[in-house]
Amino acid sequence: MQEFLQQLVNGITWGSVYALIALGYTMVYGILRLINFAHGDVFMLGAFFAYYAATKLDVAMNPSPGKAILVLLISMVGAGIVGFLIERFAYRPVRNSSRLTALITAIGVSLLLQNGGILVFGSAPKPLPAIIRVQNIDLGGGVTVTNAQLIIIAVSLILMAVLRWFVLSTRTGKAMRAVSFNRDAAILMGIPTDKIISVTFVLGAALAAAAGVLVGLLNPTISPLMGIMPGLKAFVAAVVGGIGNIPGAVLGGLIMGLAEVMVVGYVSSTYRDAIAFVLLIAILLFRPSGLLGKNQAEKV
Amino acid sequence: MRRVLTIAGTLLALVCLELLLPRVLPNTYYQRILMLCGINVILAVSLNLVNGLTGQFSIGHAGFMAVGGYSAAILSMRVLPPLAAALAAAGLPEPIAEGIVLLLALLAGGTLAAVAGWAVGLPSLRLRGDYLAIVTLGFGEIIRVVITNIDAVGGARGLSGVPRYTTFFWVVLWVVIVVTLSYNLLKSSHGRAMLAVREDEVAAEALGIDTTRTKVIAFVLSAFFAGVAGGLFAHFDAYLNPSSFTFLRSIEIVTMVVLGGMGSVSGAILAAIFLTGLPELLRPVKEYRLVIYAFLLIVLMITRPQGILGTRELTMPWAKKKPLPGGAGGAG
Secondary structure (H helix, E strand, O other): OHHHHHHHHHHHHHHHHHHHHHHHHHHHHHHHOOOOOOHHHHHHHHHHHHHHHHHHHOOOOOOOHHHHHHHHHHHHHHHHHHHHHHHHHHHHHHOOOOHHHHHHHHHHHHHHHHHHHHHHHOOOOEEOOOOOOOOEEEOOOOOEEEHHHHHHHHHHHHHHHHHHHHHHHOHHHHHHHHHHHOHHHHHHOOOOHHHHHHHHHHHHHHHHHHHHHHHHHHOOEEOOOOOHHHHHHHHHHHHHHOOOOHHHHHHHHHHHHHHHHHHHHHOOHHHHHHHHHHHHHHHHHHOOOOOOOOOOOOOO | OHHHHHHHHHHHHHHHHHHHHHHHOOOHHHHHHHHHHHHHHHHHHHHHHHHHHOOOOOOOHHHHHHHHHHHHHHHHHHHOHHHHHHHHHOOOOHHHHHHHHHHHHHHHHHHHHHHHHHHHHHHHOOOOHHHHHHHHHHHHHHHHHHHHHOHHHOHHHOEEOOOOOOOHHHHHHHHHHHHHHHHHHHHOHHHHHHHHHHHOHHHHHHOOOOHHHHHHHHHHHHHHHHHHHHHHHHHHHOEEOHHHHOHHHHHHHHHHHHHHOOOOHHHHHHHHHHHHHHHHHOHHHHHHHHHHHHHHHHHHHHHOOOOOOOOOOOOOOOOOOOOOOOOOOOOO
C-alpha cells in the first residue's frame, strides 16, 4: 500500500508534465487539425533555454525562488518566440495544402530542431543546474515527496488554470474556440484567424517549455533528442483524452503518467515505452474518439 | 507465352546486371547505396498501396519491416542452414544455394509480416485519419519494444551474424515484383476498389465495395512487402538492431510516399532514391547534412505540396499510352 501511494505521487508528477505538453498538441490540433510533430522538440528547446538562463543567472550557486521563476519565464518566452516562427514560416505556407503535406512539414521542422540542436548545443547530454534546492518532505506512512515534485504539480495546476481562464473568459480565447469550431465561419465573422493561430502556437510552445523546465527538476540531464519520446507520449495522451479537447489532454496526461510509473514499479522498466501505446490502442478500440472526445456523426 | 518470355527476359537481364555491376561499379560504397535505394523503393512502393492508393494513413511500416527482418534472419541463421548444406552437397553452385535459402527466408518473413499486418489492420481499420495513424504508430512501437525484450533475438544488443545473402539481383527482383504488382493492381478491380475507398468511403460502400476487406487487403499486401524489405535489409547488413525500426524509420518511408506524390508509383520510386541518396550526397558537409536535409524537406513541402510528381505517373516512351487511374485526391 505504501509503495502504491508512493507510485501514485510519482505518477501524478509525471502526469502533470505530460499534461502540459499534451495541451499544446491538443490546442494546435483543435485549431488546425495538424499533428504538430515538432512540439516535443519545442519542449527540448525549453529545457535548453532554461539551461542557458540558469547558467547566466548563476542559479546553481545561489538559488532563489525569484531566479527560478525568472528562468521559467525566460524559457517560456523563448519557446513562445520559436513557436511563433515555426507557425509563421513553416506551417502557414502549407496550411491550405493536404493534411499529409502539413504533417511532413511538421516532421521536417522536428528534424530541423533536433539536428539544429545537435549542431548548436552539441550532442552530449548536459546537466541542467538545479534551480531549486531539492528537499524531501515526509507525508507520513512512509510516503515521501520532494519539494520539486510539489512545485511541478503546483506550477502545472497554475498554468492549466491560467489557460482555462484564457480560453474560456477572454476575447482571444473565445476567438480561439470559434476558429477551432469552424475556421471559415470565423473568418466571415471578422476574426483575424492568422493572429489567433499564432497565439495558439505561442501558448502551446510556452506550456511545452514550462514542461521542459519542470522535467529538469526530476531528471536534470538534457540533450537535443530528449523531446522525441515525451513528445510522442504526450501526443498519445492528447489522443487518449480526445484530441482537440483541453480537459481531455490533462486527463490523458495524468493517465499516461500513472500508467507509466505503475508499469515501471510493478512490471518492468523495459516496457515503459510500450505501455503508452498499449493503453492508446485499448482505449481507442472502445472509444474511437478518445475518453472525452465527441463522437462525431459522419456527414454523407 | 508472352508472359513467360517477359519473365525469363527480366530474370536474364537481372542476372546480367548482377554479373556486370561489380565491373561497372567497383566501389562497394556506391554498391551499398544502390542496394539501400532498392530496399527503400520496395518500402515506399509498398506503403504507397496503403497511404497512396487506399487513402489510409499508416505510419507503422517500420514495425512490419522489423517482423519480416527478424523472422527471415532467424530462419536463415537457425533453421535453414541444413538446407543450404544439402543444396551445396547436391552440387548446386553457392550463389544459387544461398539464393534459394534467402528466397525461402524472405517469403516466410514477408508472410509473417503480412499476418502481423492483418492482425493490426483488422481492429484498427475501424478508425479513421489521424486516429488510424497514431494506432499504426503505436503498433509499430509496441513491436519494437517487444523485440527489444526478447533475449533470444539479441534484445537491445541486436542480432548479429545474419548471413550476407542479399545481392543486387535479389533487391532488384523484389523491386520489379512490387512495382509490377502495383501497376497491375491499379488496372484491376481490386485496385479500383482501393481508389474508390480513397476518394469517398461512403460512396464506395454504397456501390457495393466491401471497404473493410479492401482496406485489409491493402494493409496485408503492404505489410508483406515491408517484411520482404526487412528480410533483404537483414541479409544485407548482417546485423539487426531494434533501434533501426523506430517510428522515425516509418516516418522516413511516409515522407518518401508524400514527397513522390500520393498514389504515384513512379513518384514513390523517385522519392525513395532521392531521399536515400540525398544524405549521402550531403556527406561532405558533415555536421550540417541532417540540418540541410530537414530544411530541404520543409522547402520541398512548401514549394511542391503535391509531391514531386503529383498524381501523375512517369511512363516509358515505348509503353502503350493508356492512362492509369492513379488519379487525383490524396488522403485526409
